[in-house]
Amino acid sequence: MITDHRGAPVRTGRAAVNGTKLHYRTAGSGPVVVLLHGVPKTGYHWRHLVPKLSARHTVVVPDLRGLGDSARPADGFDCATMSDDIAALMAHLGHESYTVMGEDWGAVVGYQLAARHRDRVEALVFAEALLPGFGFEDHTALTHENVSGGMFLWHLGFYFQPDVPEMLIAGHERELITYMLKEERGYPDTATADAIEEYVRCYSMPGGIRSMLAIYRAMLVDAGQNREAARTKLDIPVLALGGDAFIGDRNEAQMRLLAHDVTGHVFEAGHDLAEEVPDEMADVLLRFLNDRLA
Numbered sequence: 001m002i003t004d005h006r007g008a009p010v011r012t013g014r015a016a017v018n019g020t021k022l023h024y025r026t027a028g029s030g031p032v033v034v035l036l037h038g039v040p041k042t043g044y045h046w047r048h049l050v051p052k053l054s055a056r057h058t059v060v061v062p063d064l065r066g067l068g069d070s071a072r073p074a075d076g077f078d079c080a081t082m083s084d085d086i087a088a089l090m091a092h093l094g095h096e097s098y099t100v101m102g103e104d105w106g107a108v109v110g111y112q113l114a115a116r117h118r119d120r121v122e123a124l125v126f127a128e129a130l131l132p133g134f135g136f137e138d139h140t141a142l143t144h145e146n147v148s149g150g151m152f153l154w155h156l157g158f159y160f161q162p163d164v165p166e167m168l169i170a171g172h173e174r175e176l177i178t179y180m181l182k183e184e185r186g187y188p189d190t191a192t193a194d195a196i197e198e199y200v201r202c203y204s205m206p207g208g209i210r211s212m213l214a215i216y217r218a219m220l221v222d223a224g225q226n227r228e229a230a231r232t233k234l235d236i237p238v239l240a241l242g243g244d245a246f247i248g249d250r251n252e253a254q255m256r257l258l259a260h261d262v263t264g265h266v267f268e269a270g271h272d273l274a275e276e277v278p279d280e281m282a283d284v285l286l287r288f289l290n291d292r293l294a
Helices: 081-091 105-116 144-149 154-160 166-168 174-183 193-204 206-215 219-229 249-256 278-292
Strands: 011-017 020-027 034-035 059-064 099-103 121-129 234-243 259-267
Touching: 011 081, 011 259, 020 081, 034 081, 034 105, 034 144, 081 219, 081 259, 099 105, 105 174, 105 219, 105 234, 121 249, 121 278, 154 166, 154 206, 174 193, 193 206, 193 249, 219 234, 234 249, 249 259
Parallel strands: 034 059, 034 099, 099 121, 121 234, 234 259
Antiparallel strands: 011 020, 020 059
16 A cells, blocks of 8 residues: 555546556645656555655656556557656646656656656656667667676567567566566665565556566667657756666766756666665655755
């Protein structure tokens, strides 16, 4: 269960938007922040951060298309379409402007949301993600540099192959999710039993792994979308966050190609900042929101 700053359970709902149905959680009051999770996670990833934000902000936590308790449609897993899902959800909830914070694939969706809906997004927080079209694909290569630096992303090519991943992952969702969560963290013990249970529950449901793989299989489409969006740099404040044991300062380097006003911060952590270093993350995030959006 996710609670707000008072210890009360967050509000939950489902909304039919953009040709699918999204599950979401919301809490707090004040300026709006929407939190977008990555893979193999759900909105539950933000459980430590929500109570740290909800005293000052309205927090909206969707499960992305196909993931968590959202619907699992047959298509629409490119990041532009998924960003339109979130824009439609926020409009449905009556939020005309908001900050978007994404991590991992949620950050890629968040960038597209900021690029496609410039009149709605006030600021972007881009955490621990490599952007298709801007170097992500390079880390699929079996090179000494990638392997020795811990950035050989072997699973991207595996997931891209049709049918075989579904065959091999079926019945082994727990093993895969547990391995991925612990392997990419600086603090593996922060992949707690409750989180693993929730992620395994959702990805083991019908269509769960199919949807996850569909996100990866849209990478080449995403790359074209990102390169097109980058032709006009973002003119909103951007905070780029990394963990020194994983993507690190590459987050800031990418964002400087895509936006005019970029601030970077690197934590002593791995890939899953909101579960590994939530207190430190909240401090940096709240300072950014207070200073840049005052």
